Amino acid sequence: MHAMILTFVIPAVALIFTVAFFGLWWNNRKCIHVLAFSACFASIAIGVAFNIWISANVGLPGIVFYHLLSMAGLLAMMWGLTVRHGQKAPIGAYGATALFTCAILWIASAAGEVSAMKMAQNTNSALIMAMMATNLWHYSKDHWADRALIWVLSTLALFGFVRPLLTELSDVLFGGGEAGAATLTSIHALVLAVLLTLMALCLAAMVISDNMDQQRHEAAFDPLSGVRMRGAFESDAKALLQYAREEGLPVSLIVADIDHFKAVNDAFGHVAGDRVIAGFGKMLGQMTRGRDITGRVGGEEFCILVWNCNLTQAAKMSERIRRAFAASSHCKENHDVRCTASFGIAEAERDEGYSALFERADAALYRAKRAGRNRVAADGELETDTSETVVDFAPRASLVQRG
Incomplete structure (x- = not known):
């Protein structure tokens, strides 16, 4: 039984x-x-x-x-x-x-x-x-x-x-x-x-x-671009900066902004603007490495924290992304929508926090925009001239106001 x-x-x-x-x-x-x-x-x-x-x-x-x-x-x-x-x-x-x-x-x-x-x-x-x-x-x-x-x-x-x-x-x-x-x-x-x-x-x-x-x-991830949203990016970036300090490895921050994005929305509508954002996010995912961290920190502003990468190497990466994005098309019906992006980069200094690093990279971004957009600017001296498109670099102490 x-x-x-x-x-x-x-x-x-x-x-x-x-x-x-x-x-x-x-x-x-x-x-x-x-x-x-x-x-x-x-x-x-x-x-x-x-x-x-x-x-x-x-x-x-x-x-x-x-x-x-x-x-x-x-x-x-x-x-x-x-x-x-x-x-x-x-x-x-x-x-x-x-x-x-x-x-x-x-x-x-x-x-x-x-x-x-x-x-x-x-x-x-x-x-x-x-x-x-x-x-x-x-x-x-x-x-x-x-x-x-x-x-x-x-x-x-x-x-x-x-x-x-x-x-x-x-x-x-x-x-x-x-x-x-x-x-x-x-x-x-x-x-x-x-x-x-x-x-x-x-x-x-x-x-x-x-x-x-x-x-x-x-x-944690933006459904449109597929990269981290601001809060998740900043949290992960701070953790990676701390780990880089412990390991004694270089880390650089790239801040990118899509040029004249408002004009795209005004001319072609928000659907076209969403396609541009999605295309840029997808490109960042394809052109960065597994240990790199990407995030969307504003409407059309993105960040990449590049692991084990000095300023010159970050400039080369930014230039590759800039060229690829400028050559890509975001079609909407019969319109061939093309956009460019500007980049600012800075290499983290010893014991430097995320906020200070972002401020330097963001300042370099605005120099790139003031210089004509669709280019890369670095906060610091590059080891070599990576490309004629990297048109601007400045000493560590040089910060500019937004405008």
């Missing part, structure tokens, strides 16, 4: 998490991998329920169908985990192993080899669990839920490998007869129920953590 009750726990728990993951997916339907987690637990719920209530009456086809349902659930989970990390799941290869296992089950069942059937089922499931744990180990170990899921999957894989052995030793470990078989069934059901619950809780924690990260990202 107790064994039967514990066996019913597994489909009940799986059904609860099927609904829970479906609700999480419904709340954010862009996360298709969450729907795969729901499908995984739905497959487990249906498969175990089928195995308890129906398979005994349908014989060999029922055994194969139960295994296919179980493998479908595991493959859905594998697909969801790999998609979450931007990888491609080897569904075809593992699907082929599931079909091969079904063939073994059919032959073993027809021959009455119960032990071979259980060995094939459990080994196939354990192998897929082990592969999922291995893939997670390579893709992500940063969050506690990822690390916990690795351990749960590894434990499930280990349980799958030793379960046939426990079955064979049941007479020795638990005594023979119905009582021993019931004890073994209870242990199997309890262990699986606990591990499946832990697996579901880890997956749920991963999904919730991903949603929170997405919300933080949306709060």
Whole structure:
């Protein structure tokens, strides 16, 4: 009786998490991998329920169908985990192993080899669990839920490998007869129920953590340009400046402003202006490096904190961006909308804070604008003449007023 009750726990728990993951997916339907987690637990719920209530009456086809349902659930989970990390799941290869296992089950069942059937089922499931744990180990170990899921999957894989052995030793470990078989069934059901619950809780924690990260990202990044908004940029820039001081590495700040942006809005409308902003932000993302920080600090004003980069190198980067932006087109209907940008740069001095660095780079930007726009100006002396477009540089103490 107790064994039967514990066996019913597994489909009940799986059904609860099927609904829970479906609700999480419904709340954010862009996360298709969450729907795969729901499908995984739905497959487990249906498969175990089928195995308890129906398979005994349908014989060999029922055994194969139960295994296919179980493998479908595991493959859905594998697909969801790999998609979450931007990888491609080897569904075809593992699907082929599931079909091969079904063939073994059919032959073993027809021959009455119960032990071979259980060995094939459990080994196939354990192998897929082990592969999922291995893939997670390579893709992500940063969050506690990822690390916990690795351990749960590894434990499930280990349980799958030793379960046939426990079955064979049941007479020795638990005594023979119905009582021993019931004890073994209870242990199997309890262990699986606990591990499946832990697996579901880890997956749920991963999904919730991903949603929170997405919300933080949306709060920190400008949806139009795709770069950080002012508050997030300044916070990250201050942290990177502090780290650069500790490492003794150069850091430069580039302040860029799109020239005559108001005229674009007046002549072509705000839709065209939005395209210009989006195009400039996309270009910054393509032409900066992974450790660089970009941000939109005003309507048409952008900043780049360039990691491990002195003034001359920052000037060269600014010039490359300036040329690329001047050559790009932001089409609106029949109009070829083209814009330019001006740049001001400054290299951080020792123990200099972000505000002082921004003030110097901003002052250089306004010198570039007063000199005719569509150019780069530096606050400080360049090591070499990087380009004739870098038309202006000034000593550290020279600051100009806006105008």
